[in-house]
Amino acid sequence: MQTSALSRYIGLIPSSVMIGAFFVIPFVLILLTSVSTPTDDGGYATSFDLQHFERFLTWFYIERALFSAGLCALIAVLSLLIAYPFTYFLTNFPPRTQTYWLIYILAQLSLSEVLIAFSWQILLSRTAGVANILVWIGVIEKSFAMTPSAGAVVAALVYLTVPFSVLLLFPALSRLDKSLIEASRTLGASPLRTFFTVVVPVTRPAIISGGVTVFVLTLGAIIVPQVLGKPEHWTLSVLITDQAIFNFNMPFASALAVVLLVLSATVIWLVTKFSGKKA
Amino acid sequence: MRALRSIYLALFALYLIGPILVIAAVSFNAKKFLAFPPRGFSFRWYAEVFVANDWFTALKNSLFVAFASASLSVLIALPVAYFAWRYGLRYAKALLALGVAPFILPPVIMALAFLLFFTGIGVNGLMINVIIAHAIFLLALPLVTISLGLESVDTALIEASQTMGASNAVVFRTVILPIAAPFAFAGFAFCFVLSLNEYIIALMTVGFSVETLPIKIFNALRYGYTPVIASIAVIFMVINIVIFALIARFSNLARILGAME
């Protein structure tokens, strides 16, 4: 009995090493680097130095953090509003149609953010964009570029997150007891009224946890704000990339990452608090 | 009411599929500049992906990284999910929770963590770096799918096989593995697709030495557009669809996505 118990732990050694070495250590490195001191040769030394966090506490970065949070909240709301009715209809489609839609949704969800940013850039461009269609049907006279703009960033981010929203709402809506709807209908409620008084309230936990998940997801978007927006539309993630790759300022990038981490962790904590458990 | 539903569904489909259709149309453009509606029809931008050496190298890199990291990820996940499920080991459960964490965090955090780690140990820009980084970042996917697969193995099936003389190893080989394998395959496929499309972690681990397709596309975007990118978008969309269709065919897609049996 004892030897077999031991062998169970031996079987877990390789995975433990991988997770420990390549997740736990790198993660701790971020925390350490965020409080390290820059050295004269451009590197940084271990210490407990809060100067990078002090730098964050200037209006420019606080404004960026608030902008990121506000943008992500807006995207989460829009994304769920668009996705919810579709997901509800989807769960009532025949199984085969459902599968086709799920495959497409998954395929689009997995599509690289780079490619999605590119698509929307084309879609909103002067030469190949929707403006040409407007010209063609005679709404406007001359095509124009719709990027960079806040609208473009929002449209593309919502596009990026709608498939996630559908998949986050799918379990709750597909498990929804259909007899609840029938009961409401026999009691005299119209389909629309049933939707708002039965379906939406029953799936409220999924809506909340879905919204918060989309929020965290949008916080991670890097390319769309860069490609489709002006610098004033950049989010924390873009700034971290910028600091790490182009300014080689690892301590400050790490400090910003810690801020982002705290922001996401707060929000993830809210998910678990509201939904109890999440797959 | 019915009309409203139809209009909404049509608009939704247009929003979701429209951009992809525009890209597909652009990718068949005959001319070098981007235009929609397209001028002429040609496959030259698809041919370019396979003929132009730099694009083809990037494609090969991406496919190799995706395959290797998905395999590694499944190998890491398998014992963790198995020991957590079969013996309910608290340590394995903790490891499982830890393994899911990287995927929940914004990817840029993990990207920066990998960057600090690999420069810290002085191993820069090797392809193995991005393979390991993706395997760890995407570990949640095989962990979750394999756990789901194992949960679908009824304990009575295991006991039945034991009463017929199967030792633990035989139970694993003849009962658990065949039932859980489609779910492990789904985990592998999810990993493969997401690794193929991943940008920021690849950039921060190997961005200056190995070009994967997303990195190559982003770099190309800075020097203006080429319809090659459009054709790659279409190729990627097709790869994604094929892989998820395979999962749907050989595994239980609705169940993996959280629907009831």
Place this chain on the structure above:
Amino acid sequence: MPGLSIKNVTKNFGTVTAVKDVNLQFNTGEMICFLGPSGCGKTTLLRMIAGLDDPTSGAIRFEDQDLTGVPVHQRNIGMVFQSFALFPHLNVGENISYAMRIRGHSRSECEDRARQLLDMVHLPGLEDRKISQLSGGQRQRVAIARALALNPQVFLLDEPMSALDANLREVMQIELRKLQQELGITTVVVTHDQTEAMTMADQIVVMGKAQVLQTGTPMEIYKTPVDKFVAGFIGTSNLLPAKMSGPDGVHVNGVDLTVGGNTGHFSQGDDVLLMTRPEEVFVHHPSDMNVANSVTGTVTFVRDIGATIEILVDCAGHEVISVLTPKDWPDVKVGDQVHVEMPAAACSVLAV
């Protein structure tokens, strides 16, 4: 020949005792039913015989081998699970020959044996079916065939009929009993259905609250239950509070009755319960005088279901049921004051 024996077996799950100091001894080739309400420990006892659970203390033996501590896959047993536990990834033939296949028997041997077993359970030609294509009854037969593939020493069945509908259950009970007698295999069935136990068992073990309450043939248990719990669990019984008035007499509802059953444990003046079975109790018309060994009561309900007639009588606040054949019909109606005859041979006494 002494077969299965269970000695001082106790099983604790944490602080809960599931099976408490059980001692049982059966002969080889017997069919044994563990009967009791859910949570009485009968399934745990079966799982310990199978080796799926280890006893906290005590020993389980089969003939001259000590099975205690032998891992489940090294015991020569066949088991049918409540859910049947058929492998969904294997077809019918592969399920049945699973035990042979993992022992490295050749494909043709496996196929021959599967065919032979399917014939035995009356499902010829089904070896290539998927499990999902089978009905509940077919699944059960496949599960039985699979468990018997290697001619096990002991055949164990955990609530085998619970997934079947009522009609099929009766058919399968008879079929299973015939099969068991044909093969002469020591068999243990766990059930909470007394009819099932009465139909199939050589020996019934009545369990309650983790302990064995009574062991015996179906008729022994029916005729002479050891206490009111067993009496209530096996068949229907009429219980009237009474007081011992002599070595073979009780005082009940103001009259003295003679008891034919064993009263050995009790002495004069003890409070007891007078037990009778409904089919041995007769109701007489109010005008009948001098009915021996009877009490009086009021008819509260009459149920005529053709083959039998059931009369419910209220005897000083206690309900007595009488089941009569039409030829014994006393022509009474609800509200009549009747004489309820309890022949001495039908009477026994139990502890309160």
